[in-house]
Amino acid sequence: MNRSTVLLLVGIMIPGSNAYAGGEPAQVVIRDFAFTPQEVTVRRGESVRWENQEKRQYHSVWFETSGEPEPDYFFPEESYQRDFPESGSFPYRCGPHPEMTGVVHVLE
Ligand SMILES: [Cu+2]
Numbered sequence: 001m002n003r004s005t006v007l008l009l010v011g012i013m014i015p016g017s018n019a020y021a022g023g024e025p026a027q028v029v030i031r032d033f034a035f036t037p038q039e040v041t042v043r044r045g046e047s048v049r050w051e052n053q054e055k056r057q058y059h060s061v062w063f064e065t066s067g068e069p070e071p072d073y074f075f076p077e078e079s080y081q082r083d084f085p086e087s088g089s090f091p092y093r094c095g096p097h098p099e100m101t102g103v104v105h106v107l108e
Contacts (some may be wrong), residue, residue: 023046025048026046026047027048027049027051028040028048028049028050028051028102029050029051029053030050030051030052030054030059030100031053033097033100035050035094035101038101038102038103039102039105040103040104040105041104041106042104042105043106043107043108044085044086044106044107045083045084046084046106047081047082047083047084048081048082048084048104049079049080049081050079050080050081051079052075052076052078052079052080053076054076055076057076058073058075058076058096059073059094059097059100060072060073060080060094061080061092062093062095063090063091064092064093065091066090073095073096084104084106086106087106087107087108088105088106089106090103090104090105090106091103092104
């Protein structure tokens with residue numbers, strides 16, 4: 001295993017690291033009423049995928065402060081994915097659970 005392979009694996013395996021994982025969407029896990037990692041960084045044009053890993057609870061990923069309508073809830077074993085075509089920092093929350101918050105940072 002060469003050095004760049006090792007660095008790539010480290011980037012994939014450490015939640016919250018800023019490493020670029022090579023075209024796959026950045027992953028955020030939802031479990032125990034929390035987004036993990038709470039902050040995620042991608043490059044402009046990349047996407048983020050939220051996976052609901054709760055046992056029963058549905059959630060949503062709502063970019064309320066961007067003026068967007070709340071998207072549909074998604075349930076355990078479902079996911080929600082979206083692209084980020086603009087750079088900036090985009091806070092979001094869960095619609096039914098306002099205490100659940102996260103931020104997507106999009107680099108130029
Ligand atoms: Cu929720």
